[in-house]
Amino acid sequence: MRNAPHLPGLRGHAFAARSSYRQPARLVTREGGEDLWVDMQNDERAVLASAYLSDLVIDPPLGSAPRKVTFPDGAVFETTDHAAIEALTGQTRGSLLHHYEGFNSRLFGVVALCLAAAWVLWRYGLDIMAAAAIAVTPPAVIEQIDVGTMQTMDFTMAAPSKLTDTQKRDVEKVYRRLVNALPDDVRRTHSFELLFRDVPGMGPNAFALPGGTMLMTDAFVKDFPDTDVMAGVLGHEIGHVVEQHGLKRIYRSLSMYVLIAFLAGDVGPILEDVVLEGNVLLSLSFSRAQETEADEFGLKLSKASGFDPAGLKRFFKELDGRFGDSEPPQWKSTHPSSAARVEAIDAYIDGL
Structure with a gap:
């Protein structure tokens, strides 16, 4: 002193x-x-x-x-x-x-450093954190996401399928051939359940939920009865499941909150909405990179199952010819255009 x-x-x-x-x-x-x-x-x-x-x-x-x-x-x-x-x-x-x-010239450097760190975290860190969160997500939670999403759809937009039993069996045969061509460990990880619904506002469509639940609309079965087309689209959706695109988009969309909540053990009200209602999942779109990855997965799976991989190409050509610049939002939102996907599919098939 x-x-x-x-x-x-x-x-x-x-x-x-x-x-x-x-x-x-x-x-x-x-x-x-x-x-x-x-x-x-x-x-x-x-x-x-x-x-x-x-x-x-x-x-x-x-x-x-x-x-x-x-x-x-x-x-x-x-x-x-x-x-x-x-x-x-x-x-x-x-x-x-x-x-x-205190306010001085260093403050500008600190702000710039914080912005740069935030960008790096958004660009690269979220994927790493998402992968970690997916790894610790219990299978029961993923299955409940599927159940909650289907309950929401059945309550808000979907009606029971009007397809005949024969039509359903034809699609299920295609689907089972695709699933059986997957490695054993992949089949054990997911349930791979195929459901049919009449969804007038969705048009000809099919989509997959994170746990392996697959939904195909009546309009798709009626408008695209070609088994090679069905195989291409279903293979694409199976690709979303196997590559865990659904969970990745959930975690990236809800960003830090849900990622930290999963890792820390406090799921909170946002996760309850995802699991119990499915509203968040229905509002999200796959990225262009995920769509391309799923296209390539579907093409390989179709060929391995004995289908013509060009079926997926015919589907997108039909969409492009039918809708042009006004493609249904379910396919277009963040997706590459149908014309661009046809070109990419051609190039990928040449390399198979």
């Missing part, structure tokens, strides 16, 4: 013990043996409070707010002279933080 400076008069205001009366005052220090002795004086030099420096309670700095010095008897001294207080106490962790929080 002997190295602390003597203060001829640190100006501020004082509050006497058990009093709210505010008056001008100053702190004066003098030798006190092993420690400094600190007097708080008013303008008439009357001592309002005294104590050793080591017995004072000095608040840490907080922005431009006044620093408070509290004496053992409860008297308080306030000052905005942060530099003088730091000279009295020496440099502390609080004073270092206060220094770096």
